[in-house]
Amino acid sequence: MTNISIEAPETVRGQPYPGAPDNWRRFFTFSTDHKVIGIQYIVTSFFFFLIGGTFSMIMRGELITPDADLVDRTVYNALFTMHGSVMLFLWTFPVLVGLGNYLVPLMIGARDMAFPRLNAVSFWMIPVVGVLMLSSFLVPGGPSQSGWWAYPPVSLQNPTGNLINGQVLWILAVAVSGVSSIMGGVNFVTTIFRMRAPGMTWFRTPAFVWSVLAAQLIQLYGLPALTGGAVMLLLDITIGTSFFAPERGGNPVLYQHFFWFYSHPAVYVMVLPAFGIFSEVLPVHARKPLFGYRVIAASSILITVVSGSVWVHHMFASATPSWMRILFMVTSMLVAIPSGIKVFGWVATIWGGKIRFTTPMLFALGGISNWLFAGITGIFLASVPIDIHVNNTYFVVGHFHYVLYGAIVMGIYAAIYHWFPKMTGRMYYEGLGKLHFALTYLGTALTFLPMHPAGLMGLPRRVASYDLEFAYWNVIASIGGFLLGLSTLPFILNMVSSWIRGEKVGNNPWRAYGLEWLTSSPPTVENFEELPIVVSGPYGYGRSRPLVGNIPNPGLTEFPESLTQQKS
Amino acid sequence: MTAERANPSGELRNAQEVEVNVRHHQEHDAAGNSKFGFIAFLLSESVIFLSFFAGYIVYKTTTPDWYPSGVTGLETREPFINTLVLVSSSFVIYVAERYLHDKKLWGFRLFLLVTMAMGSYFLFGQAMEWRSLPFGYQSGLFGGTFFLLTGFHGLHVLTGILLQTLMLGRSFMPGNYDNGFFGVEATSLFWHFVDVIWIVLYTLIYVWQ
Numbered sequence: 001m002t003n004i005s006i007e008a009p010e011t012v013r014g015q016p017y018p019g020a021p022d023n024w025r026r027f028f029t030f031s032t033d034h035k036v037i038g039i040q041y042i043v044t045s046f047f048f049f050l051i052g053g054t055f056s057m058i059m060r061g062e063l064i065t066p067d068a069d070l071v072d073r074t075v076y077n078a079l080f081t082m083h084g085s086v087m088l089f090l091w092t093f094p095v096l097v098g099l100g101n102y103l104v105p106l107m108i109g110a111r112d113m114a115f116p117r118l119n120a121v122s123f124w125m126i127p128v129v130g131v132l133m134l135s136s137f138l139v140p141g142g143p144s145q146s147g148w149w150a151y152p153p154v155s156l157q158n159p160t161g162n163l164i165n166g167q168v169l170w171i172l173a174v175a176v177s178g179v180s181s182i183m184g185g186v187n188f189v190t191t192i193f194r195m196r197a198p199g200m201t202w203f204r205t206p207a208f209v210w211s212v213l214a215a216q217l218i219q220l221y222g223l224p225a226l227t228g229g230a231v232m233l234l235l236d237i238t239i240g241t242s243f244f245a246p247e248r249g250g251n252p253v254l255y256q257h258f259f260w261f262y263s264h265p266a267v268y269v270m271v272l273p274a275f276g277i278f279s280e281v282l283p284v285h286a287r288k289p290l291f292g293y294r295v296i297a298a299s300s301i302l303i304t305v306v307s308g309s310v311w312v313h314h315m316f317a318s319a320t321p322s323w324m325r326i327l328f329m330v331t332s333m334l335v336a337i338p339s340g341i342k343v344f345g346w347v348a349t350i351w352g353g354k355i356r357f358t359t360p361m362l363f364a365l366g367g368i369s370n371w372l373f374a375g376i377t378g379i380f381l382a383s384v385p386i387d388i389h390v391n392n393t394y395f396v397v398g399h400f401h402y403v404l405y406g407a408i409v410m411g412i413y414a415a416i417y418h419w420f421p422k423m424t425g426r427m428y429y430e431g432l433g434k435l436h437f438a439l440t441y442l443g444t445a446l447t448f449l450p451m452h453p454a455g456l457m458g459l460p461r462r463v464a465s466y467d468l469e470f471a472y473w474n475v476i477a478s479i480g481g482f483l484l485g486l487s488t489l490p491f492i493l494n495m496v497s498s499w500i501r502g503e504k505v506g507n508n509p510w511r512a513y514g515l516e517w518l519t520s521s522p523p524t525v526e527n528f529e530e531l532p533i534v535v536s537g538p539y540g541y542g543r544s545r546p547l548v549g550n551i552p553n554p555g556l557t558e559f560p561e562s563l564t565q566q567k568s
Numbered sequence: 569m570t571a572e573r574a575n576p577s578g579e580l581r582n583a584q585e586v587e588v589n590v591r592h593h594q595e596h597d598a599a600g601n602s603k604f605g606f607i608a609f610l611l612s613e614s615v616i617f618l619s620f621f622a623g624y625i626v627y628k629t630t631t632p633d634w635y636p637s638g639v640t641g642l643e644t645r646e647p648f649i650n651t652l653v654l655v656s657s658s659f660v661i662y663v664a665e666r667y668l669h670d671k672k673l674w675g676f677r678l679f680l681l682v683t684m685a686m687g688s689y690f691l692f693g694q695a696m697e698w699r700s701l702p703f704g705y706q707s708g709l710f711g712g713t714f715f716l717l718t719g720f721h722g723l724h725v726l727t728g729i730l731l732q733t734l735m736l737g738r739s740f741m742p743g744n745y746d747n748g749f750f751g752v753e754a755t756s757l758f759w760h761f762v763d764v765i766w767i768v769l770y771t772l773i774y775v776w777q
Contacts, residue, residue, distance in 0.1 A: 114601045182612055190605040194597075220608060224615035231616075232623070232716065241705055241712040243623070249631065249708055254623055261619070 030124065032116035033525055034105050037123050039423060041098025042416070044126055048090035051134070053485055055083040060447075060481035063474045068464035076464035077145035078137075078166070084148030085133060085170065088266075089177045092408060094126050096273040097184050099415050100212040102423065104188065106516035107206045109197025109534065109548075111526040114190040118183050125180035132173035136166040144170040147462060149259055152244035152252045156236055163238060171234050178227050185219035188212060197515065199534035199549070206514060206538045207290060207297050211276030214300035215269045218307060222262040222269075229258025253318050260311035268307045271371075271403060272300055274411030275342055278364050281418050282346055284512040285361035286353030289539040292345040299338035306334050313382050317391040325384045332382035339375055343368065359433030363414035366441045370406025374399060377452065392462075395455025401448040405484075410440065413491070420495070421509045425521040426502030432494040439487035446480025513540050513547060599750040606754045610761050617765050620717055624772055627709045636707040641777045642714075643697075650693040651770050654725075657686035658763045661732075665756050668749055673739055676752075680736050683759070687729045694722055717769055724762045731755040 027040055059079050062070040071079065101119065105112055113119045136143035141160035144150065144167045155167050192213045196205060232243040233255060242248030244255045283290045290296060312320060312328035346368055355361065377399040380386050390396060413436070420428050450473035455461075459470045466474065508517040519528055532548040540547060628634060635641070661683040667675030698718075705715035735752050738744050745752070 114605060182609070185612070186605045186608050189608050190601050194601050194604055220612040221615055224612055225619040228616045228619035228623070231720075235705075235712075235716070239705065241716070242709060243712055243716075249633075251627065251630070251709075254626055258619055258623070 030120055032112070032120050034101050034113045034116065034119060035423070035523060035527075037119050038098045038100075038102025040123050041094050041101060041126070044123075044130075045091045045094040045098065048086050048130055049095070050488065052083050052086035052091055053488070055079045055086065057481055057485050059083065060478040062464055063466070064478040066466050066468050066471050066474075071464070073464045074142065074145060077462070078143040080462055081144050081147050081170075082133070082136075085144075085173070086130075087404070088148060088270075089174060090126065090130055090133065092270045092404065092412075093177070093181065093266075095412055096215075096270060096408075097122075097181075099277070099412070099419075100188060100216075100273060103415075103419065103516060104191060104209055104212055105195070106422075106519070106523060106527055107209050107514060108192065108195060108200055109515045109528065109532045110191060110195035111528065111531070113187050114195055115187050119187055122180045122183045122187070125176050129173045129177045129180070132169050132176065136169040139164055139166060139169065141165055149256075149263065150233065151259075152233060152236065152250075152255050153246055155233065156245055158237060168234065168237060171230050171237075175227065175230060178223050178230075181219050181223055185216040185223070188216040189220065192216075197532050197534050197548075200515075203294055203297070204534055204537045205297070206276075207279035207293060207300070208273070208276035210297040211272040211279070211300045214304040215272040217301075217304050218265045218269050218272075221308065222265045224262075225258050226262035229255050232258075253315070256315050256318055257311070260314045261308075264311045264314060265304075265307040267400075267403065268303050270408050272303060274367065274371075274408045275300065277411045277415040277418075278346055278368055279342070280514075281360050281364040281414050282349045283539045283541060284418070284510050285358055285364075286350040286355050287541050288349055288353040289541050289543070290345065291348035291351075292341070293537070293539060296342055296345045299341045302338040303335060306331065306338070310335060313387065316384055316387045329382055329384050333379060336375060336379055339371075343372060343375075358417075359428070359430060359437055360414045360418035362434065362437045363410045363417065363440075366437065367407045367410030367414060370402055370410060370444060374402035374406055377402065390455055392460055393455035394451040394459045394461055397461045398448045398451030398455060401451070402444075405448065406444050410444075413437075413440065416495075418510070419516075420498065421505050422516060422521050422523075424499050424502070425504055425506075426498055427505045427509060428494050428498040428502060432490045436487060436490045436494065439483060439490070443480050443484035443487050447477050447484055448480070450474070450477045450480075514538060515547065518548065518551065599748050602750050603753060606757065610757065614761070614765070617720075617768075620713075620720065621768065621772060624713045624717060627713055628776075631709050633708070634710050636703050636710060639703050639707075639710070642774055643700075644774045644777075646693060646697060647770065647774050650690050650697075651766065653686050653693075654690045654766055655763055657683045657690075658760050660686065661756050661759050665752060668739075668745060668752055671745075673745075677736060677739055680732055680739075684729055684732050684736070687725055687732070687759075691722060691725055691729075694718060694725075714773065717773060721762070721765060721769055724758075724765070728755070728759050728762050731758060 026036055027043070029036075031037060031040075058071060059076065062068065062076055068076065101113065104110075140162060144155065146155035146157075146167065150167070150170065158165055158167065192205075192209055232241070235241045236244050236250070242250040244250045244252045246252055279290055279293075279296055310328060310332045312324055313332040316325055316328075350365075377395070381390070381396065381399055417428060417433055420426075454470050454473040454477075457470065457473075459466055459473075505521075507519070507521045510517070515532055515534070516523075518532060530551055533550045534547065535549040536543075536545045536547055538547075660679055664676050664679035664683060667673075667679060698715075703711045703714075705711050732755055735755050738751065
């Protein structure tokens, strides 16, 4: 074999920040380094993930018995509202922005994002969102109780009569999060369009970058619609306009249009980066090029386009005219085509590959299997007759949790494990990682699978008490929910201890083929000693072609067995 | 190590040419990035207006009692003068930008001041119109949407004037605009954006009655 050395050159630079964690203080500063900001995003949002998870476990504790006995019904309403809002606005969005922040400039061979200071400002808005959102527990009347979608007229109720009430704080939090997301969207799109390394044409750009681009384009065209709706809702609550208030002649259904015009594509904002992660992780751990790379890359953009015209499928039961139902049923089902293309591409990638069941690979495969299931129930829900039958039942809850936890959170975990050696220069403990995967996968199935039969039987969502006939499925789901809570413990233990004492594994432990692995681990400030000149496309496994022309760079060697069997 | 590089001569030469072009592009074109980003932002911002416009159209076509009692329509003469002033100010700020491009600072300042005066006249006319109206923002969907659209647009005009003030102030810092003037370009783009939005808004609210 005439393979090229894969070690990145050990550059010694006079860098202000040597590797982590000896310099952990920099994560608490207003840093403009995209790698610091990325980790700030990931860690901060994981903290909110734990808070949102605590809310959900209180709810699962309440639902373990048919009666509303653990918490008051109003508290339960506040809990599901806050659970949804925290998980979406403070965990899933920001953690994916964090991963994108860390990886996109490295993957496209840029020194930083296009607007580093704007990037830092976007991040520091996230704690503000968290404070606004959670401080609503302290105001009289408590947090918003209208669910994460805040439909009027429920969200227009203001029993305390105060100007500063839970609903207003919720809108303000969402508005700040929206500003942060728009700034992030502008930053990502500019970076990806204009900062790619010399020679990195569009079809040499990794699939993850494509998916982040597709997701951020959705933010740019979709989020303003939600902003518009939120402004009108805020005016209705605070100064008494009548946009959405039916008793004053307003039209509450219009809010639903504004809300879902963004919030359905928002699902793709979250799931597209997860798709990108699968597309990156599978080739590395199966030692094969990504099958159908160009089609997979282009299908991300196709999802962006189609997602702009699917939103009414959330409103089949909102007195929607039948021509509209049929139209949006068809467009919603169209999304299955690009998603299906991706799944076929992933399966073909691992087919006949030298698969190594490392933790990131397990999470990626688990995520894809869950995505397949969630996609199929998604087709159910896009179909008008079934949707009207299961509208507002646990079937819907089960479906979107399979998307969000089963596919997206698993993808996030896969990314964190896969790029952990990149971010820290150290390897995580494989045993703890596998334990984490087993608990997560089992917990996901136990929690969210029972919601489907319960929903088909007619268990409505957002209720604190239910008929005895649903008890069986609810008890199983609650046990699974606690298991999911438990599953974060080995993860936290693994991350903290590996970052401090994990084995140092050099710059490219996975023998991966990509620009981000060409530089040192953790990368220095400004990433590259010399900007790489890209001379071939990504995923060159088994091709013995250099990736860049101007610095020594990876060919491919055998994947070392020792990495899959680590002492933990 | 046997550093075998596939076709080293051909691909490397190619790559070096690309490098020269693109690196120049990348490292010395921060202003280009800013412009790209600003246009992306404006396109995104326009969707807020588009959603308000869509809401207005839905409300106007579906509401049975569109006008509050005692209101038959909007006076169009003064708003039309206002429109003319705002739209022509777009040309004035363009002239200002050309002066700056030719490094003629006083011409730039003069025409920027004229733009600001025209913008302020527009805001003043808007305020006068608001004061004379027989309905308020609580007068049904007509009142609500009218004040939402004109108010939200007025906020943008105000932002534009503030940006212009900033640019005017910066022109007195010695050498500030010697190495490019992205700030002025962005202000100008923003002002054109505000104008185009107003033309749609005027058509929707005043022409279509």
